[in-house]
Amino acid sequence: MTRLVLLGLLACTASAQPQLYIDISDGWSFVRPDRKGTVNIGSVGGDPTRSGNPPVTLQKSVELPGWADRSQLALTVGPVRERYTLLVNGQKIARVGTAGTFVDANLAQTRTFAIPASAAGSDGPLKIVLDLDRRASTAGWWRPVGYSPSVITYRSNAPLSAAEDDMARRRQRLTPCLVLAVVFLVLGTQVLLAWLRDRDRPELIWFAAFLLLAFAYNYRTYATMALSSRPWNALGETWITQIIQTARFAAFASFTIAALEFRLRWLHTAIWLLWLALAAYLASASDFLVYPTFTIYKCFVLLVSLVVFLAGLAGWRRPFLGMPPFTRHLFVLLLLLKSAYSVIVSGSYLVPPNIHEYTFAGGYYFIHYDPFTLVLGISILMLLLQQVASDRRQRQRLASEMNAARSAQQFLLGQTATMVAGGFSVEPVYEPATEVGGDFYQILPLQDGALLVAVGDVSGKGLKAAMVVSMMIGLVRSHAALPPGALLEQINRAIAGRLHGGFVTCAVLRIEKDGRGVMANAGHPAMYCDGRETSVESGLPLGIDPEAAYTEAPLEGSTITLLSDGVVEAANPKGELFGFERTREISTKSAREIAQVAQGWGQNDDITVVTVRRTG
Numbered sequence: 210m211t212r213l214v215l216l217g218l219l220a221c222t223a224s225a226q227p228q229l230y231i232d233i234s235d236g237w238s239f240v241r242p243d244r245k246g247t248v249n250i251g252s253v254g255g256d257p258t259r260s261g262n263p264p265v266t267l268q269k270s271v272e273l274p275g276w277a278d279r280s281q282l283a284l285t286v287g288p289v290r291e292r293y294t295l296l297v298n299g300q301k302i303a304r305v306g307t308a309g310t311f312v313d314a315n316l317a318q319t320r321t322f323a324i325p326a327s328a329a330g331s332d333g334p335l336k337i338v339l340d341l342d343r344r345a346s347t348a349g350w351w352r353p354v355g356y357s358p359s360v361i362t363y364r365s366n367a368p369l370s371a372a373e374d375d376m377a378r379r380r381q382r383l384t385p386c387l388v389l390a391v392v393f394l395v396l397g398t399q400v401l402l403a404w405l406r407d408r409d410r411p412e413l414i415w416f417a418a419f420l421l422l423a424f425a426y427n428y429r430t431y432a433t434m435a436l437s438s439r440p441w442n443a444l445g446e447t448w449i450t451q452i453i454q455t456a457r458f459a460a461f462a463s464f465t466i467a468a469l470e471f472r473l474r475w476l477h478t479a480i481w482l483l484w485l486a487l488a489a490y491l492a493s494a495s496d497f498l499v500y501p502t503f504t505i506y507k508c509f510v511l512l513v514s515l516v517v518f519l520a521g522l523a524g525w526r527r528p529f530l531g532m533p534p535f536t537r538h539l540f541v542l543l544l545l546l547k548s549a550y551s552v553i554v555s556g557s558y559l560v561p562p563n564i565h566e567y568t569f570a571g572g573y574y575f576i577h578y579d580p581f582t583l584v585l586g587i588s589i590l591m592l593l594l595q596q597v598a599s600d601r602r603q604r605q606r607l608a609s610e611m612n613a614a615r616s617a618q619q620f621l622l623g624q625t626a627t628m629v630a631g632g633f634s635v636e637p638v639y640e641p642a643t644e645v646g647g648d649f650y651q652i653l654p655l656q657d658g659a660l661l662v663a664v665g666d667v668s669g670k671g672l673k674a675a676m677v678v679s680m681m682i683g684l685v686r687s688h689a690a691l692p693p694g695a696l697l698e699q700i701n702r703a704i705a706g707r708l709h710g711g712f713v714t715c716a717v718l719r720i721e722k723d724g725r726g727v728m729a730n731a732g733h734p735a736m737y738c739d740g741r742e743t744s745v746e747s748g749l750p751l752g753i754d755p756e757a758a759y760t761e762a763p764l765e766g767s768t769i770t771l772l773s774d775g776v777v778e779a780a781n782p783k784g785e786l787f788g789f790e791r792t793r794e795i796s797t798k799s800a801r802e803i804a805q806v807a808q809g810w811g812q813n814d815d816i817t818v819v820t821v822r823r824t825g
Contacts (some may be wrong), residue, residue, distance in 0.1 A: 229277055231361040233337070234287065237267045250339075251287050251358040267339040271361060279329035283367040284337070287357035288317035288375065291445075292342035297335055300328040311345050311441035318436055319357055319372040323364055335361070345445035346503060349567055350574040351434070354378035372436055380434045382574050389579050390427035396586050397421035403597055410597065415464035416589065422457035423582050429453065430576070446502045448491040455506060458513045458551070459484045465517045465544055469524035480513060507558045514551035521545040540592055547585050551578070628652065633660060633720060634822045638800040639815075640775075640808060646815035647674030648773045651685045658722040661689050663696075664771040664819055665715035665733065668708075668750075680704070681713060693717035693729035697751065697759040701731070705755035712750040716771055718764065724823065726764035731757075734774050737796035738766035742789070767823045770796045775816035776807040787811075 234251030241263060250267065267289075273279070284302070286295065291314040292306030303322045306314040329335065353375055360368065397420030404413035429450055433440045442448040459480050466473055487509050491502055521544040554577065557564040568575045627636040635652050647667035654660055663685050667677045684700045691699060696717055704713065714733040720726045728736060728743065732750035736743045745762035772792070779787040787810045795803050800818040807816050 227276065228366050229274075229282075229361065229363050230366070231271065231273075232358050233269060233271050233361055234356075234358045237269045237339075239265050239267050241265050250289050251356050262344040264343050265341050267341065269337050271335045271337060273335065273361075278363065279331065280326040281363045281365070282324040282329050283321055283362050283364040284324055285319060285321045285358075285360045285362065285368055285371065286339065287319050287359045288353045288372075289339065289359075290341045291315065291317050291345050291441075294340040295322060296338040296340070297324055297328040298330060299336070300325070302328060306342065308342065310443040311445040312443050313439060314345060314441055314445075315436065316351060316376075316434070316438055316440075317347075317353070319368070319375055321367045321369055321371075324361075343445070345441050346447055348430075348447075349565070349569065350379065350383055350430075352379075354382065376434060376436055380431065382569075382572065383431045383434060385573050385575055386427040386431040386579070389583060390424050390431065392583060393420050393424035393427065393586065396590055397424055399594075400590060403594060407597055407601065410600075412464055412468040413597070415460055415467050419457060419460040419464055420582075420586055422453055422460055423579065423586070426450065426453045426457060427576075427579060442491065444502065446491065448502070451491055451502070451506045452488045455484055455487055455509050455513075458510050461547070462513045462517050462520075465520050465548075468540070469520055469527060471520065471524075476516070480516070483509065483512075504559070507555045511552060511555040511559065514548045514555060517548035518545060518552060521548060536592060536595075540589065543585050543588055547581060550581060629824060632722075632724065632824055634824050635660070635662065636800040636820045636822075638804040638818045640804055640812065640817075641815045642775070642812060643670065647678060648775065648815035648817040649678045649681055650771075650817055650819050651682060651689075652819065653686065653689045655689060660720045660821075661685075662718045662720070662771060662819055662821060663715060664773060664817055665713055666773045666775075666815070666817075667713050668711045677704075677708065677711065677713065681715070692761060693719050693727055694759040694761040697729050697731045697748070698757070701751045701757055701759075702755050704752045706752075708752045712752045714750045714774075718769065718771060718821070720821065724765065726766075726769065727761050728764045729759045729761045731759055734772060734777060736764070737770040737772075737793060738764055739768055740793065740797045742793060768797050769821040770800075770803070771819045771821075772803065773815060773817040775812065775814035776803060776818065778814055779807040779810040779816075780813055781811045 232251075235249040236247055237250055238247050239245060248267070284295070284297070291311065292308070293304075294301065295303045295305070302324060303320075305320065324335075355378070357371070357375060362368070397417050400413055400420060401417040404410060404417055407413065432438075433447075433450075440447050440450065462480050463477050466476060487505065490505070521541050524544075525538070525541050554564050554566055566577050568577065627634060629635075637650055637652060639646070639648065639650065641648070647669060649663075649665050649667070651661070651663045653662075665681055667674045667681065669677075681700070681704075684703055685696070688696050688699045697715060700713075700715070713731070715731045716728065716733040716736055717730075718726060718728045718736065728745055730736075730745050730747045732747055735745070735747070743762070743764060745764075746760045748759040749757045751757075777787060777789055777792050787807055795806055798806075798820075800820040803818045803820075804816050
């Protein structure tokens with residue numbers, strides 16, 4: 210029984226087909242116009258063919274064992290190049306990529322091809338020819354990892370997973386790019402959010418663009434490492450990556466110009482127009498400039514980095530962003546270090562020795578710009594956010610002070626609701642265009658039973674105008690007993706020469722107990738009486754000529770309207786003014802209605818309206 214079992218095992222072993230595995234990586238002869246020799250195409254290195262970038266033909270003759278089944282052969286070719294033609298015994302087996310263009314070319318990778326029985330023949334050696342096209346532009350991290358053999362096997366035991374395994378090892382070497390991409394995305398998002406809260410800081414949006422472009426560059430570098438990736442234009446240049454990288458340098462230059470507060474809009478425009486031209490050139494896959502696109506890309510990086518370096522030198526003693534000297538000098542020093550390194554690296558490509566943009570250490574690739582960008586990004590982000598927080602606190606303090614000033618101004622203006630005095634109903638409306646305005650009004654019942662109404666407009670805006678308003682209110686109240694003309698003359702003498710080139714327009718109306726009115730005008734828009742524009746000689750605005758005189762004119766009617774030029778000069782989106790005619794047409798309406806119509810038309814200045822109606 211035992212003998213029978215042993216005989217059966219021997220019979221099975223004899224009938225089993227041995228597996229075929231022949232490493233053909235070594236001993237390839239190559240022929241180029243300038244030289245020839247032999248190479249091992251499975252060796253570790255940037256050029257497995259050892260023949261550089263030009264087209265090259267590799268040849269090898271392989272003897273097969275006599276027991277080999279030639280109808281089941283497969284040939285696995287290592288990652289020699291992106292495009293090539295494979296021939297076996299003169300028969301074309303495969304074409305990888307399209308001749309004359311890199312648009313549809315994948316990364317160089319291990320590929321397995323079935324050898325037809327007609328090409329393998331019945332006996333004799335296999336004469337294999339690899340006709341390699343010109344190599345595409347590649348970075349160091351695109352190279353194969355370790356030994357990538359080319360082998361002849363049966364189709365059943367071909368190393369079909371070799372390409373994916375190699376690509377996984379290549380991606381692993383780029384892990385720092387993925388990590389940095391995430392960090393730059395977080396930093397860029399934080400800066401972008403800071404800009405959305407404070408859109409008056411252009412340096413924030415430029416720095417956010419710089420960091421987000423650094424994220425895009427690192428993520429694309431990592432994501433490109435895939436079997437299906439097609440990263441080149443027709444000329445074999447990594448045009449999208451180069452466009453992202455050059456935009457990153459342009460954004461950093463714009464950030465530097467904005468952060469140092471140089472008013473050089475033309476320089477921003479020139480940098481980005483140059484970038485657009487470069488991007489269009491890269492995308493067009495044209496070579497009309499003769500020089501390789503990578504050279505043009507490096508020239509752009511060198512030029513922009515020089516701009517940043519020179520701007521940093523000019524900004525060393527320049528106060529900007531309200532930073533204290535130590536913080537400012539640290540900021541500029543970081544800019545100078547970053548730009549100086551970029552100048553050295555990009556310049557070394559044009560003038561040897563060539564300094565690579567990357568380092569391979571500890572099994573990983575590190576792109577030099579990125580750790581530097583990380584340190585720079587975190588440092589500048591901290592400085593900018595510190596400055597933003599300081600500016601926000603200052604603006605909040607200023608807003609609080611402006612609110613207090615507005616409350617004080619409203620208090621000084623006095624009456625804000627409709628009041629009845631001496632047989633007249635008086636309605637005031639005041640709508641400042643900003644927190645505090647330059648318009649004012651006063652409604653003062655006098656001891657003799659008369660009513661004084663004054664409306665005025667101070668030239669200028671903001672707190673300075675508000676301070677003048679406070680002074681004017683005090684002067685009107687102090688001299689309210691005077692007739693309108695004398696009142697304006699007294700105020701004019703008091704403020705002449707004290708407004709530093711400014712002036713005040715003012716219209717004054719005094720209504721006696723019997724209903725008779727007297728008015729005077731110092732350069733202010735005319736009053737309206739029962740829908741008609743009143744006629745009174747308008748004197749100079751107050752504060753210009755201390756000797757100016759102001760005439761008075763009688764006025765009597767049932768409805769009198771005083772208003773500021775904010776009504777007449779209201780402008781709609783087309784730039785059309787509300788105008789005097791429309792103002793006259795609505796002059797008999799209530800003060801609130803007049804103000805609402807002007808605001809609806811388009812408010813661009815303080816609006817003040819006071820209507821006086823006879824009630825008895």
